[in-house]
Amino acid sequence: MSESEIMGESELNDSGNRPVRLRYAPSPTGPQHIGGLRSALFGWLFARRHGGQFILRIEDTDQKRSVPGSMDMIYESLDWLGIDIDEGPREGGEYGPYIQSQRLELYQTSARQLLERGHAYKCFATAAELAEMRKAGRGYDRRYRDLPGDDADRLEAEGRQFVIRFKMPLSGKTHGEDLIRGRVEFDNAGLQDAVLLKSDGFPTYHLAHIVDDHHMRVSHITRAVEWLPSFPLHIQVWRALGWEMPRFAHLPVLLNPNGKGKLSKRKQQFAGADGKAVPVLAHEFMEAGYLPEAVRNFLSNIGWNYGDDQETFSTADAIQRFDLSAVNPANSAYPIAKLDWLNSQYIAQVSETRLAGLLRPVLEEAGYAVDERRLRRVVPLLRVRLKSLRDVVPMAGFFFADWGGFRAPTTDILIQRKMDAVKTAQVLKGAIPILEALDDFAPDSQHETMRNYAKASGFKNGQVFGTLRAAVTGQKASPPTFESMDILGQAESIRRLKLALASLATKET
């Protein structure tokens, strides 16, 4: 690399000479939300783009909200999405531990330092006092900010609980640089003295993330735009601690599909075009049968784009081009319909071996005994027909339902448009012996024979073919009929046709 390129790049990410290090810092509050994963992905993309490190840190400073098993879920989501971690609770690393509840001393030390330097103070306000202030107007009124030291000592000696609050400048402006939006400015007068250390000795996010990001040498922070309002607070704390700040990028949030409100995991009433519930949690993407590479492509296409009017691109290519300053600052409605399309594109490209491996468990979970040889023959017919792995069940389950498991379709499926029970039975009755007598059961042979049969019998091709399809697959939509019958085998196909015919006979009487 030439010297000018090196300079250009350092200007681009504007991190001085610091190595690029980003982190994903979720709270262990349960299943991972797709919004959080997107933040992780953007940070990871940036880290990989610049050959830096990507760190996982668990922010469990709120014991009340901590949910057991969350860390496993976080790792499961990240592993599935293909976001690899360089340092974290599982990987270890030189700046650990990577779980905040194991770093309490660090926060307390910094809090004490802030206290000593006059940047913070002990606040003895009780819950009742706080509630009253909130009711009266705009939050905490700084009543303990200028409490004489003696009084504070006395209250503490009395055993009164206290928190440590940051002394926010009372006037002036705080401005910061956001990689996505540029300069942002805030009036200090409108800001509060945030709690840094809670009465239980645990830090709040405001203190903890700063202490950790400093000690962990984090160079760039990607976080949701929800944090923008507290950005000035963080800037002031960084300054008070005397540490060099990382660069910040406040990522736009995902809105509900209708554009109203933040995408929530609670309100899953939103349905896609096909009426399916919209996936929001990481495991829902896995369960719904989306491919991780499709989800990566999908996620990185919201608020950022590859360029060249190119919608599908590999993660490796995205890494080559990703840039935080190119991220769109506007929030986006969750374009879930596009994921179905992208996923179908990816499924159509996956190797048949891999696709078979992905489909097998889905089928088995649905209760089908999956014959490997048959599965391998079915897969080629499926690739352009699946929007998600799940679709294999309604689309191709019938392939694995022989030997007594197959039931004749109901008449509303069996009887084609402009047909009735009598005509349908007639078609079946005529076709069965012909198919039974076929020496060559290959699709082309069947096709030709049935075309001739249609011609001879006076039915339209569609009427004959459609009836056969319904009888053999039990479905209105299916892979190609003759290919399907070929895979099913002559005997099983004939058996199903007879089953259908018999079901009609019963109906007629």
Add this chain to the structure above:
RNA sequence: GGCCCCUUCGUCUAGCGGCCUAGGAUGCCACCCUUUCAAGGUGGAGACACGGGUUCGAGUCCCGUAGGGGCUACCA
């Protein structure tokens, strides 16, 4: 309410003052192909929120209005 951020087709977006009679994708609708459903092909409807400026020239810069979103906890 206060503070902050945002605003191009229904949706995701391209556009960083003239290349825009605004491009792509998705979704939708036609048609073609066709053994259904898909896939694929072709075509169609569909947007610069509004009002002021700045400028020879504004989707692109500035201000205002409106709308949307976020924050406003000893949660993150």
